[in-house]
Amino acid sequence: MKTQSSDVIVIGGGIMGACTTLFLRQRGISVTLLERDRIGQKASGSSFGNLRRQGRPISQLPLANRSSALWAQLSESLGAEIEVELSGHVRVGYSDRPELVEDFTHYASQAAETGLNLEVFTGKELHERFPFFGPEVLVGSYSPNDGHSNPRVVASACARAASANGAHVHENMAVTSANKVGEDFVVVTDAGLGFTAPSLVIAAGAWSNSLAEAFGEKIGIVSRGPTMLVTEPAPYFIHPCLGVVTPVEEESIYLRQIARGNVIVGGSTRSPASTSTGRAIVDPKNTLSQLRQLRRLVPALAQLNVIRVWSGVEGYTPDGMPVIGRSEREAGLYYACGFSGGGHQLGPGVGEVIAELIDTGETDTPIEDFGIRRFNASTG
Numbered sequence: 198m199k200t201q202s203s204d205v206i207v208i209g210g211g212i213m214g215a216c217t218t219l220f221l222r223q224r225g226i227s228v229t230l231l232e233r234d235r236i237g238q239k240a241s242g243s244s245f246g247n248l249r250r251q252g253r254p255i256s257q258l259p260l261a262n263r264s265s266a267l268w269a270q271l272s273e274s275l276g277a278e279i280e281v282e283l284s285g286h287v288r289v290g291y292s293d294r295p296e297l298v299e300d301f302t303h304y305a306s307q308a309a310e311t312g313l314n315l316e317v318f319t320g321k322e323l324h325e326r327f328p329f330f331g332p333e334v335l336v337g338s339y340s341p342n343d344g345h346s347n348p349r350v351v352a353s354a355c356a357r358a359a360s361a362n363g364a365h366v367h368e369n370m371a372v373t374s375a376n377k378v379g380e381d382f383v384v385v386t387d388a389g390l391g392f393t394a395p396s397l398v399i400a401a402g403a404w405s406n407s408l409a410e411a412f413g414e415k416i417g418i419v420s421r422g423p424t425m426l427v428t429e430p431a432p433y434f435i436h437p438c439l440g441v442v443t444p445v446e447e448e449s450i451y452l453r454q455i456a457r458g459n460v461i462v463g464g465s466t467r468s469p470a471s472t473s474t475g476r477a478i479v480d481p482k483n484t485l486s487q488l489r490q491l492r493r494l495v496p497a498l499a500q501l502n503v504i505r506v507w508s509g510v511e512g513y514t515p516d517g518m519p520v521i522g523r524s525e526r527e528a529g530l531y532y533a534c535g536f537s538g539g540g541h542q543l544g545p546g547v548g549e550v551i552a553e554l555i556d557t558g559e560t561d562t563p564i565e566d567f568g569i570r571r572f573n574a575s576t577g
C-alpha cells in the first residue's frame with residue numbers, strides 16, 4: 198500500500214478539522230486532512246451560523262472569547278468573503294418567566310469576569326432599543342460584539358487557505374481504520390491509501406464514536422437534526438441575532454436576518470438524524486412550530502413565505518459538552534468532536550487550541566472541563 202507521512206493527520210473536514218489544519222500550517226507543521234465527503238458539507242455546512250457566546254456554561258467562555266477574537270479578523274486573514282457580521286446577539290425571555298431578569302443579570306456579572314460584556318434591558322427600555330420584539334418579550338440580554346457568519350462557506354475557506362499554505366487536503370476519502378504502530382499512527386482510507394504521522398486529531402463530528410473506540414475510548418455521541426428554514430427577503434431591519442431562552446423546546450427559536458433580507462430561523466424541536474445515511478429529516482411539524490413562535494417573537498415577520506427548509510447531522514455527547522484535548526489512553530492522539538449547538542462559534546478557537554497543544558504541549562485556554570476523561574471514567 199502506498200503510504201504518505203506528515204507530522205499530523207486530521208480526520209474530518211468540518212469546521213473543527215479545517216480550522217485545526219489551518220492553524221497547524223500557520224505554525225509550520227506538516228498536516229494531512231482526510232474528509233469522507235466534501236469539506237464542510239455535514240454539520241458545519243448546514244449550521245445556522247450563530248456566533249453566540251452568551252448562554253454557554255461560564256467554563257466555555259474563555260474558549261469562546263478566544264474564538265470571537267479570531268472571527269473578527271478571519272475573513273481578512275483567509276482572504277475570503279465568509280460574511281461575518283458582528284452585529285450583536287440578543288437572548289430574550291417572555292413575560293411568563295420573570296425569573297429570567299435575575300438569571301440574565303447574574304449571568305452577565307459572571308460573564309464580565311471572563312471579558313464578555315453584556316447589557317440587560319427590560320420592559321420599555323428593551324422595546325425602545327429593539328422595537329421589533331412582540332409584546333410578550335420581557336427581558337433581553339445584549340451581546341454587542343457577537344453576530345453571525347455564513348456557515349456554508351467557512352470550513353471550505355479555511356481548508357482552501359490551509360491547502361494554499363501547504364496542507365495536504367483530501368476530499369472524498371473516508372478513513373476506514375486508524376491504529377498506532379510503534380511511534381506513529383497508521384490511517385487507512387477507502388481509496389487504498391495509507392497515511393502515517395506521530396499525531397492524530399479526531400474531528401469527525403457525529404461520526405467520532407468508532408474512531409475513539411479504536412483507541413479504547415468511548416464517547417457515546419448520539420445524532421439529532423436541528424430544523425432550519427429561510428424566508429423570502431424582506432427589508433433589512435433586524436441586525437442582531439435573536440434567541441429565546443425557555444425550558445419549553447417548542448418555544449426555543451433563534452433567528453438572524455442577512456443584509457440581502459432573508460430571515461433564517463432555527464430551533465424549536467429537533468428531528469431524527471442518521472450517521473449511516475448522513476441525512477437529517479425535516480419534520481414539517483417542526484417548521485410549523487417555528488413559524489408560530491416566529492410570530493410571537495417578531496410579529497412583523499408573520500407574513501413571510503418560507504423558501505427552503507433543511508437540517509443536518511449534529512452529534513450530542515451525553516452531557517452536551519464537547520470533547521477537546523488529549524486522549525487519556527494514547528500519546529499523540531487529540532480530540533475535537535462532540536460539538537452540538539455552539540460548535541460553529543467555537544471552531545476557530547478550537548482549531549487554534551489543538552494546534553497550540555500539538556506544537557507546544559500546552560495551552561493557556563482552560564479546556565479541562567472538556568477532557569475525554571469524563572466519559573472514560575464512566576466506562577472504566
Ligand SMILES: Cc1cc2nc3c(=O)[nH]c(=O)nc-3n(C[C@H](O)[C@H](O)[C@H](O)COP(=O)(O)OP(=O)(O)OC[C@H]3O[C@@H](n4cnc5c(N)ncnc54)[C@H](O)[C@@H]3O)c2cc1C
Pocket residue numbers: 208209210211212213214231232233234235236237238239240241242243244245246247248249370371372373400401402403404405422423424425463507508509510511533534535536537538539540541542543
Ligand atoms: C442544522 C444545524 C444548525 C446549527 N446551528 C449552529 C449555530 O447557529 N451556531 C453554532 O455555533 N453551531 C451550530 N450548529 C452546530 C455546528 O454546526 C457544529 O457544532 C459544528 O459544525 C461541528 O463541526 P465538526 O467539524 O465537529 O462536525 P462536521 O461538520 O459534521 O464535520 C465532521 C466531518 O467529519 C467527516 N468524517 C466523518 N467520519 C469520517 C471518516 N471516517 N473519514 C473521513 N472523514 C470523516 C464528515 O464527513 C464531516 O465532514 C448547528 C448544527 C446543525 C446541524
